[in-house]
Amino acid sequence: MVKQIRRVKIGSLFLGGNEPVLIQSMTNTKTSDLKATLNQINSLYLAGCEIVRVAVPTKDDVLALKTIVANSPLPVVADIHFNYLLAIAAIEAGVHKVRINPGNLGGTDNLLSVAKAAKGRAAIRVGVNSGSLPQNKIDLINAGRLTRAEAMAETAKEYSDFLDDNDFHDIVVSLKASDVSTTIAANRKFRTLTDIPLHLGVTEAGTLFSGTVKSAVGLGTLLMEGIGETIRVSLTADPTEEIKVAKEILKACGIRRLGVNVIACPTCGRTNINLAELAKSVEKMVESITEDITVAVMGCAVNGPGEAREADLGIAGGKGEGLIFVGGEVVEKAPEAELLKRFQFHLGKVIEEKRNDRQQ
Numbered sequence: 001m002v003k004q005i006r007r008v009k010i011g012s013l014f015l016g017g018n019e020p021v022l023i024q025s026m027t028n029t030k031t032s033d034l035k036a037t038l039n040q041i042n043s044l045y046l047a048g049c050e051i052v053r054v055a056v057p058t059k060d061d062v063l064a065l066k067t068i069v070a071n072s073p074l075p076v077v078a079d080i081h082f083n084y085l086l087a088i089a090a091i092e093a094g095v096h097k098v099r100i101n102p103g104n105l106g107g108t109d110n111l112l113s114v115a116k117a118a119k120g121r122a123a124i125r126v127g128v129n130s131g132s133l134p135q136n137k138i139d140l141i142n143a144g145r146l147t148r149a150e151a152m153a154e155t156a157k158e159y160s161d162f163l164d165d166n167d168f169h170d171i172v173v174s175l176k177a178s179d180v181s182t183t184i185a186a187n188r189k190f191r192t193l194t195d196i197p198l199h200l201g202v203t204e205a206g207t208l209f210s211g212t213v214k215s216a217v218g219l220g221t222l223l224m225e226g227i228g229e230t231i232r233v234s235l236t237a238d239p240t241e242e243i244k245v246a247k248e249i250l251k252a253c254g255i256r257r258l259g260v261n262v263i264a265c266p267t268c269g270r271t272n273i274n275l276a277e278l279a280k281s282v283e284k285m286v287e288s289i290t291e292d293i294t295v296a297v298m299g300c301a302v303n304g305p306g307e308a309r310e311a312d313l314g315i316a317g318g319k320g321e322g323l324i325f326v327g328g329e330v331v332e333k334a335p336e337a338e339l340l341k342r343f344q345f346h347l348g349k350v351i352e353e354k355r356n357d358r359q360q
């Protein structure tokens with residue numbers, strides 16, 4: 001396992017070194033539609049996205065990049081396939097990184113031209129997907145001499161070695177498969193080979209539900225092993241959903257504290273309040289709070305107070321009423337209809353105290 005990961009600049013941020021694992025997403029607008037794209041970038045930013053990627057399949061999209069970069073609150077990555085000239089034009093327009101698959105750029109001369117244009121201006125993400133391996137690697141897989149994951153890792157290593165050998169070092173690599181175990185194996189393998197930061201993702205992960213599960217398993221496994229410097233959760237859904245899932249994965253892995261950690265009991269025969277609704281409302285209430293706190297929403301007074309005591313703030317339901325805990329102490333008993341309002345009141349006080357503590 002490579003211990004020290006190379007630090008690569010992406011706009012005002014860095015990947016690798018001792019930097020936190022960054023969250024990214026991709027717009028699904030036509031990039032040339034400036035208004036729609038910038039609106040979506042803003043929504044992503046407000047949701048907690050840290051790097052944004054836009055697809056650049058046409059010249060019209062390249063023309064939009066200058067304005068997008070100038071107005072984006074986030075570093076911008078251009079996603080380019082097939083046309084190395086579009087990659088160079090995107091770099092000239094000021095993007096902070098280009099995502100390319102060197103295998104479909106039309107040869108190493110073209111890759112070198114992109115690297116020359118990017119030198120000192122933008123990073124390059126070398127993207128290798130399981131479905132787009134070079135023929136020599138496919139032959140080795142078919143001959144049983146390489147697994148698909150090994151072939152992906154080796155391919156990415158060859159491309160990144162080529163860039164390093166040509167004095168271009170601001171490299172990030174992604175190795176994606178729609179199959180979770182191949183994604184995990186390919187990233188594990190690559191991490192043993194180089195110090196290059198890894199962008200993690202499970203490609204074509206699926207809809208909100210199945211994509212969340214696949215990403216949590218795939219990305220979570222790697223992150224828990226210390227592998228991965230930036231993540232993108234791919235979902236067939238509004239891109240802001242990707243950010244929510246990415247944050248939860250990072251929180252669950254204990255890698256980053258990103259706002260409020262909500263714990264809720266699964267409910268059982270002892271539950272006498274509408275806990276599912278209450279938990280949903282609490283989750284919504286704390287969605288945009290950035291303070292590092294834990295809140296517990298528990299169904300009853302059996303385990304409830306115990307869990308709620310561990311949290312900064314908690315609710316333990318009773319029969320048509322509930323207890324509110326702050327810092328392990330019961331501060332109030334409220335009827336079910338009032339519970340959420342009273343909880344919000346105490347939440348405000350807890351956050352205020354946290355902010356005051358920070359300022360001291």
Ligand code: SF4
Nearest residue numbers: 265267268299300303
């Ligand atoms: S906290 Fe109470 S209601 Fe919730 S699962 Fe545990 S025992 Fe059941």
